[in-house]
Structures are given as structure tokens and as C-alpha cells.
Amino acid sequence: MKDCIVVGAGVSGLVTARELERRGRSVTVLEARDRVGGRTLSPSFGGARLDVGGQWIGPRQRHIAELVRELGLATFPQHHAGSKLLARGEDTVRYGGVFAFPRMSPWAMIDLLLARRRLARSLAELEPERPWASRDARAWDALTFEAWMNKNIRTQGARFLLSNVVRAVVAAEPEEISFLFFLDFLRRGGSLDETVGIPGGAQETRIVEGMQSVSERMASALGEAVHLGEPVRAIHQRDRWVEVITDRETHTGRFVVVSVPPAIAARIRYGVSLGRDRERLMDRLPMGSVIKFVVQYETPFWRQAGLSGEAASDRGIILMTMDATAANGSVAALVAFSLGKQGRYWAKRPPEERKRAALAELTHLFGPKAAHPVRFEEKVWVDDPWTGGCYCAVPGPGTLTSFGDALRASCGRIHWAGCETALEWPGVDGAVESGKRAAGEVQGRLAVETSRTMEVRA
Numbered sequence: 001m002k003d004c005i006v007v008g009a010g011v012s013g014l015v016t017a018r019e020l021e022r023r024g025r026s027v028t029v030l031e032a033r034d035r036v037g038g039r040t041l042s043p044s045f046g047g048a049r050l051d052v053g054g055q056w057i058g059p060r061q062r063h064i065a066e067l068v069r070e071l072g073l074a075t076f077p078q079h080h081a082g083s084k085l086l087a088r089g090e091d092t093v094r095y096g097g098v099f100a101f102p103r104m105s106p107w108a109m110i111d112l113l114l115a116r117r118r119l120a121r122s123l124a125e126l127e128p129e130r131p132w133a134s135r136d137a138r139a140w141d142a143l144t145f146e147a148w149m150n151k152n153i154r155t156q157g158a159r160f161l162l163s164n165v166v167r168a169v170v171a172a173e174p175e176e177i178s179f180l181f182f183l184d185f186l187r188r189g190g191s192l193d194e195t196v197g198i199p200g201g202a203q204e205t206r207i208v209e210g211m212q213s214v215s216e217r218m219a220s221a222l223g224e225a226v227h228l229g230e231p232v233r234a235i236h237q238r239d240r241w242v243e244v245i246t247d248r249e250t251h252t253g254r255f256v257v258v259s260v261p262p263a264i265a266a267r268i269r270y271g272v273s274l275g276r277d278r279e280r281l282m283d284r285l286p287m288g289s290v291i292k293f294v295v296q297y298e299t300p301f302w303r304q305a306g307l308s309g310e311a312a313s314d315r316g317i318i319l320m321t322m323d324a325t326a327a328n329g330s331v332a333a334l335v336a337f338s339l340g341k342q343g344r345y346w347a348k349r350p351p352e353e354r355k356r357a358a359l360a361e362l363t364h365l366f367g368p369k370a371a372h373p374v375r376f377e378e379k380v381w382v383d384d385p386w387t388g389g390c391y392c393a394v395p396g397p398g399t400l401t402s403f404g405d406a407l408r409a410s411c412g413r414i415h416w417a418g419c420e421t422a423l424e425w426p427g428v429d430g431a432v433e434s435g436k437r438a439a440g441e442v443q444g445r446l447a448v449e450t451s452r453t454m455e456v457r458a
């Protein structure tokens, strides 16, 4: 019997296993896919690995930064020099330099600045560990972000920008998410500007070897403890151990850490009830919707035209783009995202139609050279059976204030990890943070049980 069975070999599961193994505990990691990394995936584009999953690290994200250093991986700054583009209908505006926002009417600009101030004031009032227990949490959690905009935003320009910010950062529609959730998301990012920003913001840095290499390095150190292609179907708790049942065999451990997204964890059978709150919570945490495209070109021709590669559009398949060129410049690429409702619509279309539409939009934004890629790669996360969407879970109104305390609370011998359970940034950094927390919880309980056994023997 192992000290701990870990379900999932994404960043959080592998950190859990690594931390426990470092403390002398025995672990088995069970992963459904035939690869590690979960929501991070970095295929090779010849000279470099580029990310079709999680990609960026911000300066506040100390957990992932420390892990990257420990694993001997290198980072480099996200390219951002040059003008940005904003396409609305047939109009495309070029902006940048001293203008952080595209030019808009003075009314829209004032509206946006006031909204930014209101958001900053409200997020400063949140309780970091339990935002759902903050003074105004109930009122905020009763609203969608759309309803908050209806009350607080007067101009079309500010509404358009804020709606796109929501889609870009949580991959859901303003009418789908709780205002409390979004406010807490911005708190974890530091502020609205830091959450969406490149230098000084959450998109500041990339990993030279690709984000998936974080998981690959941890998995290779764990060796045979990591089992691929073993989806966990059921977990049964006994008095002193757990049985974890996969398609291949039954694993026994003293504890189990489930590190998969809550909506995916709901598909595992648990034998006995996990408790009303935990069960309701898992039923109410849908994932965001993302299709990510990485499009490789002969040269970064947009840079030569004075463009940064950053664009936002409301014209169809692509909501935003960024430069995705490799650190040493050997592979030139743009990355593009289809998000929220748009992502769900395009996920249903045939791949060839998606490719045609994406290249047409890139051509509209960046000119005729964009029509001729060297390679076109897409990942439809919306349809991924082991993730159920991306980037992360997006609670609607009422979920956090009713069931928030169940997010991290263990259920008997079952503990929970995964970026959804993080206190800080709910991305790769939060996955690392949650893995450390879950490992600490299990280590604490193992120590208590060991000392009890020794007392009984004495």
C-alpha cells in the first residue's frame, strides 16, 4: 500500500507527488491521458516547442517561478514591442505607444476609468482566503458580471472593452459568471491592468522549453510512480485506507489526492457520499471554453510592419492574438484564441472550416502574408474529455457563497488539489500552490496516524 495515490498528472498532481516523495512518502500518480501536463501541452515546431495550452507566467506568480528555477528551465519575456490592433466590424484601429487602450470617445474613456476604480475599490475589500465570506460577498455573488455592467457602465465603448477582457481572461461570457468570482479573479491577478498586461502583468514571461516541460521534468524524476493511460473510475474509502479503481487495476493508498478539475472529479464514483456541499459544488463549476491556435510562419512579418502581434477582434472566430515566436527566433508564430460562446460555436464546426476562418481573420488583421502559414496547429479544449473546457472553472452566481468552503475541505481520506482550489493565481501558479498545500495536508495526517500507531504499539 502507498502512502498516497494522486489522481491526475497535471502540474498540481505532480507537485503533490514530488513534495510527498521529498518527505520520504511513497506515491503513485494515475493519469488518464497517455501524456503528462494536463492543461499544458507544448508540441514541437521543429526548432522549438510552442504552447497550445497554458503559456504565460506573471511577476506575482512566485510558486511557478520557484519551480521553474528548481527544474532548471529557462524563461524569456513575451514579445510586446510595436503597435496593437483592435478590429470592430470592418474598422481596424492601430494603437500603442503612450496609449494603453485603443482610442475611444472621451465619455467611454471616463466610463472605463471609473469602472476600473470601482473594481479596484471592491477587490481591496475581499477576504483573500475566503472571498465568499467578505462583507459584500452575497450581493456581489448574486450578480453576473453582465448585471454589474448594466448598473455601472454607461457607454458602448467601455462595455465592449470590459466584455472582451472577461472573455480573454476567463474564457466565458459576462452573463455566465458571478461578479464575485470575477472580482476575486482580478484580486488574484493584482488588478485589472496586471491581469491583462504583458510587462508587469500575467502575460510577462514564457518558458523557453515550453510549459509542458514543467510536468515532464517532474514526471521523469518520479519515474515509475507515474502511470499513464490509467483513468480513475472509482474511489472507495475504507477505515484506514482508500481503494482507487482504474481500468487496469485497483491501487491502495492511505490517502488520495484528486487533482482534476471539479467538473471532471464529479464523474468519478465515490461509493459513499462526499457530503451535500462538495457534491453540489462539483455540479456547479463548469469550465470556460477555449480553442487555441498556434500558426507558424516563415518570418515574424508583423514585427517588420511595426506590429506587436497583439490584436483583439469582434469579427468572428478569433477574439485575441499574441506573438508566439520562439525565444531564439528560430520559429516565428502567432497564437490566437477563440473564447466563450465563440469557442463553443467554432468547436462544432469542421476543422477545415475553422482553419479557413482563422486564416481569413489573421489575414484581415495582419495582411496577406498571414494567409500562408508554414504550419497550423489547433487544440479544441472545449471538447477535451479529461478537462471539459478551459482555462479553469467559471462559477456562476450563488456558487461561491453557498459552497465555497467545500472547495478545499477534505472528504474523509480524499484531499483536493488543482488550480481551482488555489488561493492565488488560478492558473499554473495556482496548480503548484495547490499541490504543495495538498501534500502538506496529507503529510500532516500521515504523521498523526504514524504517531498514533506507535503509541498503541508502545
Ligand SMILES: Cc1cc2nc3c(=O)[nH]c(=O)nc-3n(C[C@H](O)[C@H](O)[C@H](O)COP(=O)(O)OP(=O)(O)OC[C@H]3O[C@@H](n4cnc5c(N)ncnc54)[C@H](O)[C@@H]3O)c2cc1C
Pocket: 007, 008, 009, 010, 011, 012, 013, 030, 031, 032, 033, 036, 037, 038, 039, 040, 052, 053, 054, 055, 056, 057, 230, 231, 232, 233, 259, 260, 261, 264, 268, 290, 292, 381, 386, 387, 390, 391, 392, 417, 418, 419, 420, 426, 427, 428, 429, 431
Ligand atoms: C489554452 C490554455 C491557455 C492557458 N493559459 C494559461 C496561462 O497563460 N497562464 C496560466 O497560468 N494558466 C494558463 N492556463 C491554465 C493552466 O494551464 C491550468 O490552470 C493548469 O495547467 C491546471 O493544472 P492542474 O494540475 O490544476 O489541472 P490539469 O492540468 O487539468 O491536470 C489534471 C490532470 O488529471 C487528468 N485526469 C482527469 N481526469 C482523470 C481521471 N479520472 N483519472 C486520472 N487522471 C485524470 C487530466 O488528464 C490531467 O492531466 C491555460 C489553459 C489553457 C487550456
